[in-house]
Amino acid sequence: MGFMNNVTSVVNRGTAAAGRSADKIKINARVGEIVKRRQSLAAQLGASLYEATKDDVALRAGREALYDGIAACDAERAECERQLAALEAAAAAEAQAAATFTCAVCGARMGGGDLFCSGCGTPAEKARTAVPVAAPAAAGPVCAQCGAPLGEGDLFCMGCGARVQQADAPAAVPAAGAAIDDAVISTVPGEEGRV
Numbered sequence: 001m002g003f004m005n006n007v008t009s010v011v012n013r014g015t016a017a018a019g020r021s022a023d024k025i026k027i028n029a030r031v032g033e034i035v036k037r038r039q040s041l042a043a044q045l046g047a048s049l050y051e052a053t054k055d056d057v058a059l060r061a062g063r064e065a066l067y068d069g070i071a072a073c074d075a076e077r078a079e080c081e082r083q084l085a086a087l088e089a090a091a092a093a094e095a096q097a098a099a100t101f102t103c104a105v106c107g108a109r110m111g112g113g114d115l116f117c118s119g120c121g122t123p124a125e126k127a128r129t130a131v132p133v134a135a136p137a138a139a140g141p142v143c144a145q146c147g148a149p150l151g152e153g154d155l156f157c158m159g160c161g162a163r164v165q166q167a168d169a170p171a172a173v174p175a176a177g178a179a180i181d182d183a184v185i186s187t188v189p190g191e192e193g194r195v
Contacts, residue, residue, distance in 0.1 A: 103127040107146030107160035119148065119159045 050070055053059040060067050097113035104127055108119025117127045141150040148159030155164055 101128060103159075104129065106148040107143075107157070108148075 050067070054067060054071070095112075097111065099112040100109050101112070102108070103110050103117040103119055103122060105122045106117060106120040108117055110117055110124065110127060114124050116123055120127075142148065143150055143157035143159055143162060144165060145157060145162035146160040148157055150157065150164060156162065157164060
């Protein structure tokens with residue numbers, strides 16, 4: 001019987017030791033969580049106290065290195081934020097320069113970085129916002145699409161690329177059942193004279 005008592009005693013001590021080890025692990029984990037929570041609260045308290053006391057000479061006494069270190073970190077962070085803002089502004093300017101738009105005055109395509117329209121010379125600010133206006137009638141023929149001036153014999157508008165309708169040669173459309181006049185001839189190259 002003595003042997004069984006010894007075995008039982010050893011088993012009981014082992015079980016008790018295992019239980020204490022498990023309890024110890026749980027308590028250590030809880031202590032770790034408490035320490036993390038305390039550190040977070042202390043950091044929040046420290047940040048709020050820093051803001052409230054940074055200009056108080058009496059409270060800074062003996063803690064100058066801490067106050068100066070925090071101020072240096074704040075200044076360094078502000079500089080990094082300034083650099084980030086400059087990079088974002090440069091990226092926005094580059095995107096604007098790459099963008100194109102149509103001149104509201106003559107219909108020519110303009111780059112975002114252009115200062116003047118290459119079609120009519122209008123400053124870019126006005127070319128973006130101007131209400132399209134027709135050129136005066138006495139100035140000569142203008143494009144019916146965009147109002148840009150047309151040169152003698154132009155087949156296409158230099159402002160918008162639209163095909164120019166020739167005023168002196170309107171396209172005649174015969175009425176239904178009417179005979180085709182011999183004066184109407186094809187203008188397709190290589191088919192001259194064909195009706």
